[in-house]
Amino acid sequence: MNNEKFMRLAINKAKQGIKKGQTPFGACIVKNVNIISCTHNVVWKNNDITAHAEINAIRTACRKLKGIDLSECTIYSTCEPCPMCFTACHWAKIDKIIFGARIKDAQKFGFNECAISNKKMKQSGKSPIEIIGDFLREENISLFKLWFGQKNKKAY
Amino acid sequence: MNNEKFMRLAINKAKQGIKKGQTPFGACIVKNVNIISCTHNVVWKNNDITAHAEINAIRTACRKLKGIDLSECTIYSTCEPCPMCFTACHWAKIDKIIFGARIKDAQKFGFNECAISNKKMKQSGKSPIEIIGDFLREENISLFKLWFGQKNKKAY
Numbered sequence A, B: 001m002n003n004e005k006f007m008r009l010a011i012n013k014a015k016q017g018i019k020k021g022q023t024p025f026g027a028c029i030v031k032n033v034n035i036i037s038c039t040h041n042v043v044w045k046n047n048d049i050t051a052h053a054e055i056n057a058i059r060t061a062c063r064k065l066k067g068i069d070l071s072e073c074t075i076y077s078t079c080e081p082c083p084m085c086f087t088a089c090h091w092a093k094i095d096k097i098i099f100g101a102r103i104k105d106a107q108k109f110g111f112n113e114c115a116i117s118n119k120k121m122k123q124s125g126k127s128p129i130e131i132i133g134d135f136l137r138e139e140n141i142s143l144f145k146l147w148f149g150q151k152n153k154k155a156y
Helices: A002-019 A053-065 A083-091 A103-108 A118-125 A137-148 B002-019 B053-065 B083-091 B103-108 B118-125 B137-148
Strands: A026-031 A034-040 A073-079 A096-101 A130-132 B026-031 B034-040 B073-079 B096-101 B130-132
Touching: A002 A026, A002 A034, A002 A053, A002 A073, A002 A096, A002 A137, A026 A053, A034 A053, A053 A073, A053 A083, A073 A103, A073 A137, A083 A118, A083 B083, A096 A137, A103 A137, A118 A130, A118 B118, B002 B026, B002 B034, B002 B053, B002 B073, B002 B096, B002 B137, B026 B053, B034 B053, B053 B073, B053 B083, B073 B103, B073 B137, B083 B118, B096 B137, B103 B137, B118 B130
Parallel strands: A073 A096, A096 A130, B073 B096, B096 B130
Antiparallel strands: A026 A034, A026 A073, B026 B034, B026 B073
């Protein structure tokens, strides 16, 4: 139940981003049932290629928790974190990633992914992070469809 | 000649960071012999686990070039970019990474790396980015030694 609630916060945040001309990605960080941060991608708004939803959520969480250690946190991401964001979660010592759509879905919608799955990243990098994928998968994929219907959509 | 010059700018920037209590990493982005950005790691200073030298250099370069496409740019990094930074370079369409020390060196000095080499990231993620490693290797490793001799050093 809680997982659905927090994922839907990320989904709603992604929808807010889409309305503002951003790409269809949202992320929410939760620690012991407390919402620490919830952000969408702002690559276009901030003119910053690193400003993915997860990176933004992690940066905000560090500020909020006054530290770089996000142990005991779970990140809910509407799409499987790219290897940049996966590794940021590793550095931050986030316990668990719960994601919706897959990197391959983002690729199909035109994003120039460095397409390595979280499972492979975890194995190759010997990361202790727990991963749950395909969570509310169809709802999360529908974000890409919503975005794709926007007039001024731009992938990268 | 130019490669040595630009790598030494990154090395000097890393040294400035060490003096200020930061970790021993520097990065310099160059486009057509013009220096676009040169930064050191500010994870501790900014209380931001994502504030690696390369991420900072890419963010600064996006601002300076007024765009998220860093094609034709080379990044000089004192240490092999971690998978977060490698993937940021991929997203930014940076042409070439030239690095000094290796991720495994950083690991030896206590950094909790998600230890996947740039070579493996490139292969697995099918990234077109060109990679030159072990450049001025000993000079770059000496940054870790300099940092390790500091009283208040802190890895993460």
